[in-house]
Amino acid sequence: MNKHIKECRRVCRTAGLSVLEIKYGTKHLKIVCAEGTITCGCTPSDWRWSRNLRSIARRMAAND
DSSP: OOHHHHHHHHHHHHHTOOEEEEEEOSSEEEEEESSOEEEEEOOTTOTTHHHHHHHHHHHHHHHO
């Protein structure tokens, strides 16, 4: 399992989201949760992807 996918699952679980599926594309990950869908970058040059994912997951969990 890819490092990005493990981190995405951990961040979403910490925020209180239930991950249904993670689709891996060439430059982006699409995380399908029961609450909605999150798209985040996963290229080596995108060093802020985990911070952005954390903030999106927190906002999505707060809306439900």
